[in-house]
Amino acid sequence: MLRPARAMSVAAIAALLTLTTLFTASSANAAGVNYVALGDSYSAGVGAGSYLSDSGNCKRSTNAYPYLWKNAHSPSSFSFVACSGARTGDVLSNQISALSSSTTLVSLSVGGNDAGFADTMKTCVLESDSTCLSAVSAAQNYARNTLPAQLDKVYSTIHTKAPNAHVVVLGYPHLYKIGGSCILGISDTKRAAINGAADTLDDVIAKRVANAGFSFGDVRSIFTEHEICGSLTTWLNSATLPVDESYHPKAAGQSGGYLPVFTQS
Numbered sequence: 001m002l003r004p005a006r007a008m009s010v011a012a013i014a015a016l017l018t019l020t021t022l023f024t025a026s027s028a029n030a031a032g033v034n035y036v037a038l039g040d041s042y043s044a045g046v047g048a049g050s051y052l053s054d055s056g057n058c059k060r061s062t063n064a065y066p067y068l069w070k071n072a073h074s075p076s077s078f079s080f081v082a083c084s085g086a087r088t089g090d091v092l093s094n095q096i097s098a099l100s101s102s103t104t105l106v107s108l109s110v111g112g113n114d115a116g117f118a119d120t121m122k123t124c125v126l127e128s129d130s131t132c133l134s135a136v137s138a139a140q141n142y143a144r145n146t147l148p149a150q151l152d153k154v155y156s157t158i159h160t161k162a163p164n165a166h167v168v169v170l171g172y173p174h175l176y177k178i179g180g181s182c183i184l185g186i187s188d189t190k191r192a193a194i195n196g197a198a199d200t201l202d203d204v205i206a207k208r209v210a211n212a213g214f215s216f217g218d219v220r221s222i223f224t225e226h227e228i229c230g231s232l233t234t235w236l237n238s239a240t241l242p243v244d245e246s247y248h249p250k251a252a253g254q255s256g257g258y259l260p261v262f263t264q265s
Contacts (some may be wrong), residue, residue, distance in 0.1 A: 023091040030073035034102050036162070037066030038095045039109040042172065042258070043082035047181030047237045047248030058083035059244075063251040064168075065258035067106055075105070084244060087113045088150040096157055103162035107262055111205055114150055115143045117172075120197065121247055124188055124190045125239060136193040140200040147201075148208055153213035167214040168265040170258060171202040173223035175236060185259065193231075217265040222257050 044055070045064025052060045060080055061067065070078045080099040083090065091110050099106065112118075120139045124132035157159065158167055172178060176191035202218065209216040226235040235253030239246045247259060 016043075025251075030075040030197075033048060033064070033073070033075040033104050034077040034100075035070065035075045035105040035107075036079045036098045036103050036106045036165075037064075037092055038098070038158075039063050039082040039107065039170075040086040040111075040113055041082075041084040041244075041248055042084075042112070043107060043109045043170065045082075045254055046084045047240075047245040048251040048254050049209060050251070052080075055083075057085075061251075062074040063254050065254050066257050068255055069107075069262060077163075082109075085113060086110060088147075089155050091154055092157060095163055096154075099158060099161035099165070101162065101164060103165045106158060106162055106165045106167040107166065107170065108154075108158070109132055109172070110154065111143070111147055111151060111201055112172055114147055115139045115197075115201060116195065117201070121194065129187055129189045132190045133193050134199045139197050140240070143201050143204050147204055149203065152212070155214060159212065167212075168203060168217050169209045169214055170217040170262060170265075171205055171219055172198050173219045173236070173253075173257065174198050174227050177225065177227045177230040204224050216265045217258075217261040219257050219261050222261055223253070226253065226257065227238055 041047075041059070043064065043066060045061025045067070046059045048061040048063035050062045052062065054177050060082060064079055064082070066082065070080075079112065081095045081098045083094070086095070088110055089259055091108070103175055116139050120135045123135040131243050159166070174195040176195055178191050178195070198220070202220065206216045223235060224230070225232040228234060228238050233252060235249055235250055235257055237245055
């Protein structure tokens with residue numbers, strides 16, 4: 001009499017494990033997974049080269065972590081709509097339509113452009129320490145006071161459009177290793193301030209992600225020593241041409257940094 005009950009228990013556990021596998025980014029067998037990759041340039045893969053010809057100015061790369069994950073796991077469907085320069089409003093206006101009730105996995109990075117990170121970087125590279133610190137402070141104030149509501153709107157809309165999806169929101173790395181012999185014409189004062197801006201942005205995003213019930217992928221630790229001026233292989237572009245690829249992950253940063261964090265989140 002006990003054997004049928006035991007069989008049912010094992011079957012139930014097996015079914016639960018199967019469902020859990022389908023809804024996690026670390027699945028080795030992604031049959032049944034419908035994956036949508038949203039977000040800004042860090043998710044599109046700007047700076048990583050090998051851009052898809054049909055992505056235009058969005059510069060979606062085959063070296064970006066969403067595309068790498070797709071190649072490794074062969075999901076049932078894959079929609080790659082992340083775009084260079086995207087802000088929260090752009091995600092809502094131009095990307096969110098890729099989601100549906102059948103979407104089971106979503107990745108996203110957004111918020112840096114809203115806070116004016118690109119302009120802040122330009123100011124810090126070209127202007128004085130004090131001007132840089134003022135620009136960083138303004139970006140941090142925006143991130144703390146204005147960005148949370150914008151993120152909440154994006155996250156709530158994702159939940160409404162894709163109620164069955166496992167959602168992973170990726171953060172931003174520190175750009176610089178402080179100290180060392182790397183000479184880039186930018187002071188440690190500026191480098192520390194820029195890294196502090198990334199910390200503020202990540203902390204704000206992580207809190208809103210937790211409130212939304214999503215998963216936050218913190219990439220800061222995995223990029224340690226791979227930052228600009230780090231002691232290991234640099235995973236980030238410094239000032240470069242094309243200019244829009246400056247301060248973005250290289251292909252190695254996508255594969256060695258973002259992909260593992262996404263896969264484990």
